[in-house]
Amino acid sequence: MSTQLLLRFDSFDQEAFDSDAENRAHAGLTLLQMWREGSATRWALLSVNDGEKARAWLDQAKALGHGPAEAHFLETA
Template sequence: MQMLCQIDTPDYASWKTAFDDDYEERMQAGLSQLQIWRDADHGSTVLVLFEVNDRKRAEAWIAKEQGFGGAMTCTFLETV
């Protein structure tokens, strides 16, 4: 299963630093980063694709991240 997260950030550089620092927590949540995209026109929207090894832990990670107040939406995806 994969998960696609859209994050809206006014400061990509600061977001990326914090995201990189959160690596260990994502691993503990059963998430492996597959790809990151950035909006080519505005740069304020970031999409991150993860491989999900444990949906319940991934959902807990999402709740924690959304608790910081940033705009983030995530969708779980499966290959059909």
């Protein structure tokens, strides 16, 4: 069973997202897909290698004010 993290960003800053790549990698997250919905919303699907580190990264991103509007941890069925 594998785990993914689906994120929705209502306002998306590509430069900020790209600059956070190293932090995501240290949290065991790998970007699999990115989708655009309308002009501002972005969806990102990430592979999760360490759920605890991924949750800590997500909590920190939200605390810093640049986290996603929604986050869903999903497992393959």
